[in-house]
Amino acid sequence: MHPKSHQIFVQSPELQILPQSLTLSAISNRTLSHLKRSLFPDSPRIISSLYFTLNGKPLLDETPLSSSQIAPFSTLILRYRLFGGGGDGGATGAESRDCYLNMYAEKKPDKVDPNEQRLSKWLNCALSNETLSEPCVIDKLGNIFNKESLVEALIGKKLPKEFGHIKGLKDMINVKLDLIPGVDDGTSGSKFQCPVAGLEFNGKYKFFALRNCGHVLSAKALKEVKSSCCLVCHKEFEELDKIVINGSEEEVLVLRERMEEEKAKSVREKKAKKVKNGNVGENGMCLEGKRLSGSKHGLDVKAVAKVEGNGKVGLKGVGDAPVAIATAKRFKATDVAPPNATKDVYASIFTSSRKSDFKETYSCRSLPLGRN
Template sequence: MPSGALRSTRHQIFIQFSGSLPSRTLALTPSTNQTFRDLRLSVLPDSSQSSDYYFTRNGRILDDSDSIFGALNSNLSTMILHRKVRGGGGDGGATGAESRDCYLNMYAEKKPDKVDPNEQRLSKWLNCALSNEPLREPCVIDKLGNVFNKEALVEALLGKKLPKAFRHIKGLKDMMNIELSKIPGIEKGHGDTQFQCPVTGLEFNGKYKFFALRGCGHVLSSKALKEVKSSSCLVCQQEFKEADKVVINGTEEEVDALRERLEDERLKIKEKKSKKVKNGEASDQVIGVKHKASTREDGNGRADSNAAAKRFKVVDLAPANANKEVYASIFTSSKKSELKETYMCRSLPLGRN
């Protein structure tokens, strides 16, 4: 609308009062050249306090020197009259613009973002439990059912960088190679699951329970093992027992059962070793060369049992044609002497050439 038409038309405005003033609404018809300052002086009961108030429209502060007709472009416009809040500006007070939540949020501890349980479950089945990289062959599992990329796990073992959660893995004997059946047409590094049950076709994504067989390492779904009751692998026909099934990424109860089985296996191995030592089966390994060297025959060709208890000496291992004194001097000082050895050479004491 042209400015001339705006000035010739009589517009009506509404004023709402807020703050300490009584809550009410005025309907006024301003004059053509009236400013917002003039309007404020006309509506306030005490004109001496007019500088403490200001107008806003749609959240925007209106300047006192602006003409009402120049600032408003529509009839029946509504303005709000506010009272200024004292304080702020560096004197330690509040400006009134902040809310209490601003200060609470400033000092509140940041809570970690909520993780989607479905994404967390899927990541556990698609990625290596150690490096969090996508699974790629060759893959292995530990005795608790965690899935790893073999390369990442071996590197962590060699570098002794295994996290505390995987300290039960001591070496290659604590991991088992597995054979995962790949879904046809899925490229390596695809965002979705890459593997499936070779019998039922169920995806290896955590929605279904999977077992790995210790003997052959093939990974089969629980559904396949239940529907086809057999004591041999459904892929390679290798025989297995119920104890040879290791659940993959099992529940807490299933992991606890696997952990108890692991402890029982280690205790049995320790008991076997201790029995061998008691029965003398491992005496040769424990005593080693010293035992053999100290066992000599007497003049009649029989083994001298007392010689086994004697202290081991280097000269006992001297070659047949060697001088025992010279042979012993290679390893230690065989003769006592007043001359002291130097760090340069044992055969050249100080003061002698």
């Protein structure tokens, strides 16, 4: 037990109380609650909001000053007591309960398993998402389809915009997939494989389709067996005949550029063929066999190229572009008059009557002036 009187120190940084030295006497029946009342005799309301700590540990108001916890010359810290709070680090009591309900109102999208997404791309049709089943085709960008689904979408004009480059059967390449022996169609895994290396057609390995024969081979087989012929049917192919299936963005970009080059080359060959046959002029204008529509004006105009004595087609230049000379025949009613008909009479049906020296009156057009 401590003596009946001893000295302690009291300080409070929050209440801006400077360290004070207090000498406590007759402390046998006194507690920390009595000490707070002695420090704030004029503010009884604030006493319940304060508590003492010793060496960082809070002390109860009922703790006697003569207890063994409070040794002589101890320093007591007086602090404010904080009421309420949810312990979540940010609750102020001002939030509405709706903010918590709204967090769970909308269901978050389920995370897509990357393995399932990869398998779906290789085992299902890129258009209908149905399981791949022969006959299968690919486009020039390496997307694989069930042929029946793709043809139906083409006929019904229901192709999505991403497959807008497919215009007809010429843009499809028939492929031959090798089935894994003993695998049923109802299985969830891959049912196709490389006919040479035996690698599964499931997206883990790169596969190429040969455009000239349609066989689908793994990149590993084509790399290990270096040959310019198909490893299945031994048909020769070039490097441009290899189309990667479900390639990366960079590989698809290369295939797209190749497709655009092939289209431009086809257009140039068609134009050159027309020029060679003599049906197209230097500016791309058709010179013969072309009838211009003149039905609105009762005319039928035919573009006639002027042929000179040397047998060359005569062209009249307009600026830098040559234009074919065309003639138009004017319609005359007398040219189509029926047999045994007077041409002048027949022509008067379509033309106004000749001017007369007599003037007509407003009351009767048949009676000229001076004769009534």
